[in-house]
Amino acid sequence: LHSTSHHTLDYTAREDRAKGTESLLKHYIAVFDPTSGDLKVIEARKMVVRGLVRSRKAGDAEFAGLTERENRTEARDALGQAFGTKKAKRAIDSKKENAIDQGRSQDGTPRKLGAADLALMDSIKDSTANMATRDELQAVLDQARPVPKGNYQAEDVEDVYNPREIIGTEVLNAIPIFDWQEKTKKGEPIEVVSRFVANRVSRVAAGENASLRLKILRYYLWLIIFYNSARMGKERGTKSIAQRDKLREQMTPAPEVVIENIRRKFSDNGVMRKLHMDLLFTHCCVFASIIDSFDVDTYDIKEDLKLEQKQINQYFQETGARTRQSKKGDTTIHFAKLSIPLIFPRLRAHRQR
Template structure:
């Protein structure tokens, strides 16, 4: 025990009101906090019941002024040292006391909350920056503190590089498996031009002479597609509709390409027949046209969901050109073997509107897709903020 310790004496509360002789019999306690890391406490050694000390110690206190000597019993003390616990700084303690219930709940959430709860608390704190007013000056101009300014500056730097809603919508539209539309077109026939949708070179290679000859001589044109069979006779016999006939012929090859593919090993995929077999199935289509379709709508002999969506969306756009931008969707839906809801969605993806129309002659409901300006594309879904 260090020799330079300074002890302070303590007596029970009722010791000061007692007589001096009785006070000496009360339990004396000495305490020292002068050590840097230990607290020392000295207490009188406890005696067993009905026992008296065999040896007592006394000290003499000499008063030089009065010349008197006072003899006082020296009590036997037991000293114990304990490590001092770290004390919280007073300023921090006061700050903790001033915390409101909301602050305490926030601290608990940051400490024990889930990732979602912590993010919600952080967003709430960032959005709760309020200018601080001077006491009693409610109408005076307010100023943000340095911390608030720093947070607002950092938010401004981050949001300055963020894409706008229009830019995000453009990126989403660019990534969609749909034919590229000319959204700046003033006329509806300029939205999806066959030369851009198919390509001028490929379009000129599409064979239409056979269909024209059969239509001219009144011969029946047989084909696997209901959509094609229901339209080819009228279009092939119209000499002014050569471009529409070429588009219909190209669409018929695309439909056969899809119909001759088989479900693949992976769910949602389709397998394209080998090249030689595909050339045989799509004859008399030129090889350049077949390769153009195979490269555009498949990859490594496989149609994945992206390719299937792209193919069906192209079929919808081509059908709009063939039918002068107003399509009865039933035959095309039957050829592609999809339900009406999905068929409507594909037409919506290319900017068309689908409405049910009652056919009075046959007493049934037709679903007619109409492509007109302004185009009606699906909008980016807006998620409502939670309160």
């Protein structure tokens, strides 16, 4: 049996044929006519009735009053409900449940919100009034960056990072450089474990403001030794720093005040966590920028810290530098330049779906 009398559903009824011993069981109903006094006994067959939504094309009247955007949204949601995954269907249902339906009046204009809707909108407005703006979030992010303390409003790039403030005047004055000065005067080689230092110490010693720049270069060297002497920590992503006696031996002739300064600044209870390592890397980037007049070939520092090119670029960018590359024959040279205005990585905006 088939029925199409309903305006949206088609009904189909089929006899349910029993299996096994129940196939011999039959049901009957008696129909009594009080007018004629007749009694009829009729077999009642067991039927299974199913309803199916009739497919049809939506008429123009159903889309009347809807904008083109609303039509696209309705069509997309319908496709999602028909062919989407369970997760997609839940998202569509959640969006509909949480939507504030303003509705429309008979003339097609938006209906005014009721008292309950207005109260809800006011509560949302009050709860979001104190939310941070994107610029405020960016400012907080800038302050929390693992970078040396700097004057980010400086007009000259030389004034952004002051080594006396970053290292500390007492520590900086305690750094010995006489042995390096004597060797460079005599033309003797200075053997160190840092490519960056080895390739620059002679030039720095013979240049302007040599004393301060040599102290910065030696502090950089001790940071490299401090980091490379650490071993894998017990926790994932951490490093355990070397014992004091071993540090004194490896960092000779570093004074005790310098060793303790580095230990306190770049570790906590003998453990270097990611924050400490990031801070050490950005310190090295800043010192390298000062030594190379704020335009650094990043290869040597990348090798000193055992980082990938993408990583060292990111650390230079965290200090406000711009990175670039240039070709020299078959070789690609990567540079990081610190200039005004500084450009820091921004908050990423998630793409709307």
